[in-house]
Amino acid sequence: MRVRRLLSGAASVLALALVGAASTTPLTLASAGSTALLSSSPTDASVRLAERPAVGDSEVTAEVVVDRSSSALRQEWIGVGAALTDASVTHLEGRPDLVSMLFGQEPGAIGLEWLRLPLSATDMSTTLWAWKSGKRGVRPSRPAREAIRFLRREVLRVAPGLQVTASAWTAPPAYKTNRSWFGGRLRGDRVKKYARFLVGQARWLTSHGVPLGSISLGNEPGHTSDYPTMAIGDRQLKRLARRVSGPLDALGVERWGLDHNWADLPRLDATGTAGLDAIALHCYEGAPGQAAGLGLPWLVTECTGTDDGPISTFAWDSKNLVVDAVAAGSTGLLMWNLALSPGWRGAFGGCWTCRGLVTVDGGTVRREAEFFALAHLRRAAPAGSHAAPVTTAGPLLATGFAGGPAGAGRVGVYGFSTSDQTQTVRVRTSDGALASVHEVGPYEIFSWVGQG
The missing domain is CATH 2.60.40.1180 (Golgi alpha-mannosidase II)
Structure with missing residues (x-):
């Protein structure tokens, strides 16, 4: 993940906290x-x-x-959401007030319709983990189980119609050329096995009460770094899409391809779109206009604010993630972390200035600029419009x-x-x-x- 560059000038200097009480008047149109x-x-x-x-x-x-x-x-809108990273689980677990603020329908809440579920450790993790594969099949490891338990017990109770999209930042090290959690590439002789691994994850999730709507072939497959990441080649992406297509169709799970930046769209010339249902894009390089005219539906599945101020965030998000993106055919918007603490740093690298939709600082909760952008978009565009x-x-x-x-x-x-x-x-x-x-x-x- 590369952090986006935001607007410069006096507006970006005004970094005022977005706190304060929500309106107590519900939006009703009787x-x-x-x-x-x-x-x-x-x-x-x-x-x-x-x-x-x-x-x-x-x-x-x-x-x-x-x-x-x-x-x-024009295009049908599928909704808004954000990612349940390890850090977000830590900050939200046992906090029904925050779960309702993010997923509920009451005034002042967003009413998120999608949740992005990591299938491995990310740069927002403090331990290294991926799912396991053995005689008992593909099964979640302890951090994955904790996130799934929180999703089922605390989130779905508030948002029973929620949809989940899943993505792995890396395969287990044995699947990779460097046999490390960090960087490296998917081994050519492990593509078939990794396809079975992805299908196994989807099968376990759907059979254990997770409303899995889609899965990607890998998060940011053209990016490697000093945190859990894995490159996947063009031919490998093409083979993976072909191998997982039938089994995931049988489970009712869509395949979202690319899962990388607008600027990475030329990769589709090599990989094609066979076996894919939609294209997932990130906001860190390129512009939404590059996705105009795609042969498949597309949506933004990751973007984050950093240390920018609320005025520049409102302006950048409104132009790039909403107005220009929808004009270019976007069908949804998912941000990065649901919740973080101030200055959160994972154990390995990656983004050290990312912020969540809410910032949790001890007993203080601050709704960030992105919270309000999604809340207004959710009110204007419920899923299905x-x-x-x-x-x-x-x-x-x-x-x-x-x-x-x-x-x-x-x-x-x-x-x-x-x-x-x-x-x-x-x-x-x-x-x-x-x-x-x-x-x-x-x-x-x-x-x-x-x-x-």
Whole structure:
């Protein structure tokens, strides 16, 4: 994993803590023709997922128009999520308040729909581990069991509809050219055996109550480092996809390919996409536009904030992970760690400045900028909705969604104000059925939902 580079300038200097109480007003749309807008400020702790009342439209300074016509709708959205690393298990286990904050449906929570489950140690681990293979088949080792136990007992109780995607940072050392946990490559004479290993992991998970929706062939297969990592060659990825395809189909588990950066997409020219259901991409190199026109659905499965400030995080995430990504066909967004402590460092290397969606510092919990970006995106785009074209006027970035579990009449907008001044924003549908005007503060993220 390479840490992304964020915006520079005065905005990035303002590293204010994103703490404060959530709005106590739930977002409910009981009647046809109703609308609501929530916003989050990067600087004002009292404005976090706060409802903004409608105002008069005599001084509108910005506008978002959503085309929700059936002929205009694009890719289906599968939802938002984050990774249950070893560090996240440590910080979340026995903390039902934090589990509800991340996975629950109440006001102030995100309502995460996906969880990314590592199948080996990562740079967020303090011990070296992978699953085991022996006479009893493929089975999780102790750290894997602890994460699965936490998932089943504490997370699924709050989010019974959660989907899991799994990915290994490395195979066990015996499968690798250097016989080490760190770096090295998958051995050519172990590809067939590793394919059986991946299928065995999926079979164990699905038979033990884990709602496994997908598995990747390996996390960042073009990257090796001083923490658990493993390179997988193009021909090996192609062989793995072919060998696991049938058995995973039988289990109802999708194969997500690449699991690396936008900049690594040219590898698909060599590996092809046979046997894959989707392409998983990371945000650390390249740009989302490089994924436009892929023959398979794609989504972002990893991105993290580091030591950047909330204004620059809101701006970067809104542009790259939401607006530009959805325009290029993205179908979902999963961030890196669910939870970390300040300055968390794994035992081996890797990212030492990564932050989780929440930062746990003793008895203090801080919801980070990424928490609010995902929370607003979740409100605008529940799983099952479709991307809808928008046009904007004024200092706004925005993307739209329509339909989904709530029915064809639902419309959602995720937006970000690029201005340092309060804007009076009108959001409406192009058919004229839904419209309302709200004030949005400087550099605020907002989510607007209409029903009718």
